[in-house]
Amino acid sequence: MSQVRVRFAPSPTGFFHIGSARTALFNWLYARHTGGKFILRIEDTDKERNSPEFLKVILDSMRWLGMDWDEGPEVGGNFGPYFQSERTELYQKKLKELADKGKAYEKDGAWWLRLEGARSMVFDDHLKKEIEKVDAAPMVLNDLVRGRVERAEDRDFVIFRSNGEPVFHFVNVVDDIEMQITHVIRGEDHLSNTSKHLELFKAFGVKPPEYAHIPLILKTDGPGKMSKRDRGALIEEYQQRHYLPSAVRNYLCLLGWTPTDGREVLPIEDIIQQFELSAVHQSNARFDERKMSHVNAQTLRTLPAAEFAAIARPILIQHKVIDEKVSPERLAEVLAIIQEKVISVEHLPEFMGFFFTESFKKDENAFANLTKKGGDPAARLRELLPHIEACEWTDAGIEAAFNAAAAAHQRKATDFFAPARFATSGQGGGPHLLGILRVLGRDTTLGRIKAFVN
RNA sequence: GCCCCCUUCGUCUAGCCCGGUCAGGACACCUCGUUUUCACUGAGGUAACUGGGGUUCGAAUCCCCAAGGGGGCGCCA
Numbered sequence: 373m374s375q376v377r378v379r380f381a382p383s384p385t386g387f388f389h390i391g392s393a394r395t396a397l398f399n400w401l402y403a404r405h406t407g408g409k410f411i412l413r414i415e416d417t418d419k420e421r422n423s424p425e426f427l428k429v430i431l432d433s434m435r436w437l438g439m440d441w442d443e444g445p446e447v448g449g450n451f452g453p454y455f456q457s458e459r460t461e462l463y464q465k466k467l468k469e470l471a472d473k474g475k476a477y478e479k480d481g482a483w484w485l486r487l488e489g490a491r492s493m494v495f496d497d498h499l500k501k502e503i504e505k506v507d508a509a510p511m512v513l514n515d516l517v518r519g520r521v522e523r524a525e526d527r528d529f530v531i532f533r534s535n536g537e538p539v540f541h542f543v544n545v546v547d548d549i550e551m552q553i554t555h556v557i558r559g560e561d562h563l564s565n566t567s568k569h570l571e572l573f574k575a576f577g578v579k580p581p582e583y584a585h586i587p588l589i590l591k592t593d594g595p596g597k598m599s600k601r602d603r604g605a606l607i608e609e610y611q612q613r614h615y616l617p618s619a620v621r622n623y624l625c626l627l628g629w630t631p632t633d634g635r636e637v638l639p640i641e642d643i644i645q646q647f648e649l650s651a652v653h654q655s656n657a658r659f660d661e662r663k664m665s666h667v668n669a670q671t672l673r674t675l676p677a678a679e680f681a682a683i684a685r686p687i688l689i690q691h692k693v694i695d696e697k698v699s700p701e702r703l704a705e706v707l708a709i710i711q712e713k714v715i716s717v718e719h720l721p722e723f724m725g726f727f728f729t730e731s732f733k734k735d736e737n738a739f740a741n742l743t744k745k746g747g748d749p750a751a752r753l754r755e756l757l758p759h760i761e762a763c764e765w766t767d768a769g770i771e772a773a774f775n776a777a778a779a780a781h782q783r784k785a786t787d788f789f790a791p792a793r794f795a796t797s798g799q800g801g802g803p804h805l806l807g808i809l810r811v812l813g814r815d816t817t818l819g820r821i822k823a824f825v826n
Numbered sequence: 827g828c829c830c831c832c833u834u835c836g837u838c839u840a841g842c843c844c845g846g847u848c849a850g851g852a853c854a855c856c857u858c859g860u861u862u863u864c865a866c867u868g869a870g871g872u873a874a875c876u877g878g879g880g881u882u883c884g885a886a887u888c889c890c891c892a893a894g895g896g897g898g899c900g901c902c903a
Contacts, residue, residue: 381903382903383902383903385902385903415903417902417903480901481901482901483901484901496827496828496899497827497828498827498828498899499899499900518830518831518832521830521831522830523829523830523898524829526828526829526899527899529900529901530900530901531901532901533901534901535901537901539900539901539902539903540902540903541903544903559897560830560831560832560896560897560898561896561897561898562897562898562903563830563831563897563898564829564830564831564897564898564899565898565899566830567829567830585831587831587832587896588896588897590895590896592837593836593837595895595896596896596897597896597897626838626839626852627838630838630839630840634840634851636838636839636851636852636853653832653839654831654832654833655831655832655833655895655896656831656832656895656896656897657837657838657839658837658838659837659838660837660838660853660854662837662853662854663837663838663852663853663854664853665853666852666853666854667853669865669866673866712866712867713864713865713866713867714865714866715865715866716865719865723865738863741863742863744863771861774861775861784861785861786861786862787862788862789861789862789863790862790863791862792862793862793863793864794862799864800862800863800864801862801863801864801865801866802862802864802865803864803866804861804862804864804866805861805862806861
């Protein structure tokens, strides 16, 4: 039995779009699920719009998302070259093959594929001119996602431009033949083009691969599919904002496919195991950044502590929240109480900055809330001070100190919480208060409370 | 204009193939709870089968039509 061979064939003419990433991902998942090969092929036939920087963006983003390719740029393979710009001889040869068979002809300096069927001149409303229509038989596609789709091409189409360069449809089919691609998994925007590709396979006398047309990703609101100008459309945006690649990848899987075990946030190994083309959805999905943030937060909170630290440390250093001298142990201590509340790495510096500096930011709204209902935070802290000066510096000891202060002044322990939180962190919210104080240490805690009182 | 695809809460979806549970879950939102007024967490809540015909004892589920949405129709990919 033959091995599955799938390919992702981006054109390095722009940035790495979220829709392209999802197409690549589904190909990659299918290859990994079936134990097949995932091939990366660069469709750079349009020299005008290509550049090495664009290629780097694609390769970097692919790697960031953890999609490794078995054949392609930088890894090679037996079916190369993997850049279409280096395969021009092959395309010439294949064009000649069609011409010799009488399947292609030259007109206006370009080469056209000849369809089979009766011909007649008809005025085309879309092209606004008289064209030769062909009454060709419909091409029948048994799509793995869509089911049976029938569509007829109705006129010959260009396969080689008059400037000598082959067009997308031609190189796509030739390379899929030569690279022995077994399954073509691509966006639904190619569904209508598939009849062209089937005509080409027919002309070459080659059995076409299986096709699976996956739904498109639509804008969050407004009409149409995600375009590169939409917020959240480019993978590099998530890299910059320190999203976890595994979370982005996980969310992308949820647009167009549903895990079978009922979980939404799950490890990639489980996704690979459950992924089936037949379960891919048929309808387009709207992109929802809030849900993606949720997946990111979920993933972040369940990360092993060491992994979380490995991600957080360089970012905290970069934002000058900590320097290299901060010990792994100290950082781990802080991160341990942070992680259970955190929702993004992006805001980690401001979220936990107060642990490492005395000049931490004070949230004015949080301060306003302290006094809103006639509260007197300074008075509360003066009442609290003697008790925490004397207590044992553990969660239990600090808690006992709050309770003792409450008992001594006929108050609830919680009356002291908000003032203590603000005095020590400048925030109205954040990690568990007792944890903050414990990790801050007695001296720092007392120092900040005294500073606030004065 | 022609062609192709799609249609369940605001959003992502389960259920549909093999008609018969208050149409289930998640995000968001709202309420309440929690030793903080929380970027955590717990319990609730609001909210959907696009419309119309047909088949059937019975339709989200099968069939037809319409409407709406998306895509394609280039010497772009």
